Amino acid sequence: MIRIGVDLGGSQLRAARVGADHAVAAVHREPVGEPRDVDAIVARVALAIEQLADIPEAGAPIFDDEPAEVIAVGVGIAAMLRGADGFVVVSPHLRWRDVAFGDKLAARLGPRYRTRITNDANAVVWGEVVGGAARGCSDVLGVYVGTGIGAGVVCGGALIAGASHCAGELGHVKVRWDDGAEPCRCGGRGCVEAYLGGAYLERRMRRELAVKGSAAAKSYAIELAGGAELVAASHVDAAAAAGDAWALGLWTELAPLLAVALGNALAVLNSERLVLGGGVLARCPTLVDLVVTTLHLAAPAACVERLSIVMAELGDDAGLVGAAALAAQR
Amino acid sequence: MIRIGVDLGGSQLRAARVGADHAVAAVHREPVGEPRDVDAIVARVALAIEQLADIPEAGAPIFDDEPAEVIAVGVGIAAMLRGADGFVVVSPHLRWRDVAFGDKLAARLGPRYRTRITNDANAVVWGEVVGGAARGCSDVLGVYVGTGIGAGVVCGGALIAGASHCAGELGHVKVRWDDGAEPCRCGGRGCVEAYLGGAYLERRMRRELAVKGSAAAKSYAIELAGGAELVAASHVDAAAAAGDAWALGLWTELAPLLAVALGNALAVLNSERLVLGGGVLARCPTLVDLVVTTLHLAAPAACVERLSIVMAELGDDAGLVGAAALAAQR
Numbered sequence: 001m002i003r004i005g006v007d008l009g010g011s012q013l014r015a016a017r018v019g020a021d022h023a024v025a026a027v028h029r030e031p032v033g034e035p036r037d038v039d040a041i042v043a044r045v046a047l048a049i050e051q052l053a054d055i056p057e058a059g060a061p062i063f064d065d066e067p068a069e070v071i072a073v074g075v076g077i078a079a080m081l082r083g084a085d086g087f088v089v090v091s092p093h094l095r096w097r098d099v100a101f102g103d104k105l106a107a108r109l110g111p112r113y114r115t116r117i118t119n120d121a122n123a124v125v126w127g128e129v130v131g132g133a134a135r136g137c138s139d140v141l142g143v144y145v146g147t148g149i150g151a152g153v154v155c156g157g158a159l160i161a162g163a164s165h166c167a168g169e170l171g172h173v174k175v176r177w178d179d180g181a182e183p184c185r186c187g188g189r190g191c192v193e194a195y196l197g198g199a200y201l202e203r204r205m206r207r208e209l210a211v212k213g214s215a216a217a218k219s220y221a222i223e224l225a226g227g228a229e230l231v232a233a234s235h236v237d238a239a240a241a242a243g244d245a246w247a248l249g250l251w252t253e254l255a256p257l258l259a260v261a262l263g264n265a266l267a268v269l270n271s272e273r274l275v276l277g278g279g280v281l282a283r284c285p286t287l288v289d290l291v292v293t294t295l296h297l298a299a300p301a302a303c304v305e306r307l308s309i310v311m312a313e314l315g316d317d318a319g320l321v322g323a324a325a326l327a328a329q330r
Numbered sequence: 331m332i333r334i335g336v337d338l339g340g341s342q343l344r345a346a347r348v349g350a351d352h353a354v355a356a357v358h359r360e361p362v363g364e365p366r367d368v369d370a371i372v373a374r375v376a377l378a379i380e381q382l383a384d385i386p387e388a389g390a391p392i393f394d395d396e397p398a399e400v401i402a403v404g405v406g407i408a409a410m411l412r413g414a415d416g417f418v419v420v421s422p423h424l425r426w427r428d429v430a431f432g433d434k435l436a437a438r439l440g441p442r443y444r445t446r447i448t449n450d451a452n453a454v455v456w457g458e459v460v461g462g463a464a465r466g467c468s469d470v471l472g473v474y475v476g477t478g479i480g481a482g483v484v485c486g487g488a489l490i491a492g493a494s495h496c497a498g499e500l501g502h503v504k505v506r507w508d509d510g511a512e513p514c515r516c517g518g519r520g521c522v523e524a525y526l527g528g529a530y531l532e533r534r535m536r537r538e539l540a541v542k543g544s545a546a547a548k549s550y551a552i553e554l555a556g557g558a559e560l561v562a563a564s565h566v567d568a569a570a571a572a573g574d575a576w577a578l579g580l581w582t583e584l585a586p587l588l589a590v591a592l593g594n595a596l597a598v599l600n601s602e603r604l605v606l607g608g609g610v611l612a613r614c615p616t617l618v619d620l621v622v623t624t625l626h627l628a629a630p631a632a633c634v635e636r637l638s639i640v641m642a643e644l645g646d647d648a649g650l651v652g653a654a655a656l657a658a659q660r
Contacts, residue, residue, distance in 0.1 A: 080632050082632070089632055090632075138493075139492055139493045151598070153485075153598060153599075155483075155485050155486075155488075155490045155492075155497075156485075156488055156490065156491070158485075158486055158488075160485045160486065160599070160600075161486070161600075162469055162485075162599060162600020162601070162633070163468075163469045163600050163601060163602030163636045163637070164600060164602075164632065164633075164635060164636045165600070166600050166630075166632045166633055167485075167598065167599055167600040167633075168598060168600075169597040169598065169600070169630050169632070169633050170597065170598055172597050172630040172633075173594040173597050173598070174590050174593065174594060174628050177586060177590055177628065186630055187631070188627075188628075188630060191630075256507060260504050260507055261594075263504065264503040264504060264591075264594055264595075265594075265595075265598050267499040267500065267502050267503050268481070268483060268497065268498060268499065268500055268503070268595050268598070268599070269483075269490070269492060269497055269598070270490075270491075270492020270493050270494060270495070270496050270497040270498075270499070271492070271493060272493030272494075298504050298507065298518075300496075300499050300502040300516055300518060300521075301517070302410050302412070302419055302420075302494065302496050302499070303492070303494075303496055303497075303499050303502075305494060306493045306494045307493070
């Protein structure tokens with residue numbers, strides 16, 4: 001069976017052939033750019049898929065005496081979905097709302113293709129389960145802290161979709177509900193994403209660094225970055241490791257919030273493996289250490305006694321691998 | 331197939347024959363009493379099971395020409411379990427720790443019986459799924475607030491066990507993690523059970539009612555109960571409904587804590603049905619109303635748009651029904 005994985009984010013469209021062994025080949029990359037209305041994107045995604053489908057399989061030519069062979073196409077998309085048909089309720093990244101993306105793509109590709117649309121974080125987690133950091137695990141929580149926070153849940157060997165295909169919204173778990181809780185782009189307040197999501201973290205760092213004479217303005221992170229305006233989460237992380245007061249203060253305020261969100265999910269799920277990834281966590285080992293330590297204080301001991309915590313392995317390929325595997329599975 | 335359900339709690343041992351239609355018959359009840367060491371309890375549970383097994387089935391006698399017919403026995407137990415064999419890590423109710431209950435019961439019953447041990451809350455939730463308030467639902471969160479808080483999770487039609495068979499520990503989700511967070515019997519602090527679990531609630535009510543001249547001491551709940559020492563959660567609930575200041579203050583402090591615990595679990599699980607039960611919630615409709623209202627503010631809209639919230643239907647039978655159905659399933 002030919003398997004194609006697609007990862008449609010807010011900035012990049014990636015697609016690749018994926019082997020039955022979950023190896024990625026012939027990776028295609030293009031910026032999403034403009035226009036990004038659904039018809040324009042569907043046309044470009046379909047073109048990338050068709051080009052990948054036309055690459056002959058080693059030892060197994062595609063269109064010889066079995067022209068009706070189905071091509072499994074999995075798409076991981078940075079969107080909140082509804083139902084099994086890839087209907088996009090909202091994608092801030094693509095600026096879509098109530099768009100029948102899955103139906104449009106399936107119609108454009110035609111009957112040779114069997115498409116399956118998945119939330120991108122779910123696809124990424126499934127990729128780590130079939131071929132990465134959670135290989136062989138039946139009960140997995142995967143959490144990605146990048147610009148936002150995405151997650152995927154595997155229970156008893158199956159990816160959990162939920163009643164309306166939006167399971168795994170761990171980014172919008174509430175970690176504060178007092179009057180001072182931070183507003184979140186989801187419309188809620190106090191979501192863990194509004195504290196640790198890269199976009200929010202960035203804004204907060206800028207704000208604190210701009211206060212003259214503050215601990216932030218004297219932070220070692222500025223020296224590490226080569227200027228206050230260049231400070232990124234990775235610099236705060238290195239500064240915290242070096243004992244910088246502002247960086248440590250920020251991290252010790254934020255780490256417990258993520259730890260509680262994770263620990264509370266693990267109390268309910270009793271996962272065997274927690275996979276952590278995404279740009280913020282990948283570049284901030286000190287923050288990860290703090291989160292992991294606090295997590296063990298926050299979660300019931302019996303629920304985490306069999307838990308192992310690992311960093312994601314597959315990087316950008318995870319979404320391609322997971323989406324293709326899900327499409328092949330159905 | 332003969333199915334027997336057992337519900338082994340801290341105060342009562344219940345057992346019954348359960349039909350393939352999930353109807354309960356020949357219910358046996360006895361107090362757990364003393365001694366409650368594992369061997370004594372195993373002997374009594376086995377006796378109850380054997381007596382139930384010997385009741386001939388209508389139209390299908392047990393031991394005619396198929397003496398080797400397997401009898402499916404499901405036991406829901408008020409304990410934290412490890413693994414699939416019914417090993418009890420801890421049961422405060424039975425005062426057990428590290429006890430091979432499942433193995434001992436299976437050995438005592440012999441090969442005619444196929445036993446399956448489940449956490450009692452999981453059994454109760456599964457009972458509501460196969461024959462009660464969540465009949466026909468694939469994605470269910472069931473939460474019971476009684477003396478403690480227990481929960482069970484069903485995803486994609488299957489009861490979630492978790493890596494070490496302790497999924498659903500929603501009672502030990504943290505809702506506070508500041509210095510003032512209440513200690514919980516689990517050894518943690520700030521668990522939702524330490525605020526809304528009946529045992530904790532009771533202690534808090536007693537403490538506040540004892541403060542002379544306080545709002546509590548003037549509460550309408552005392553009149554409803556017929557004396558301060560008789561005030562139960564149900565009286566606080568009725569007083570809150572009548573606008574009593576102390577009762578309303580208590581409920582509006584506690585309801586958001588349970589609502590956040592539920593909403594955060596639903597953000598991850600995207601369940602289609604939330605089943606609420608247990609002595610505290612069953613007797614406190616005003617508290618339930620407050621929790622449900624706050625829940626809709628706490629949970630991401632997309633994760634609860636397909637959610638229906640209902641009260642449990644099967645009462646004390648749910649655990650028998652669920653445990654028997656799980657045993658028959660394997």
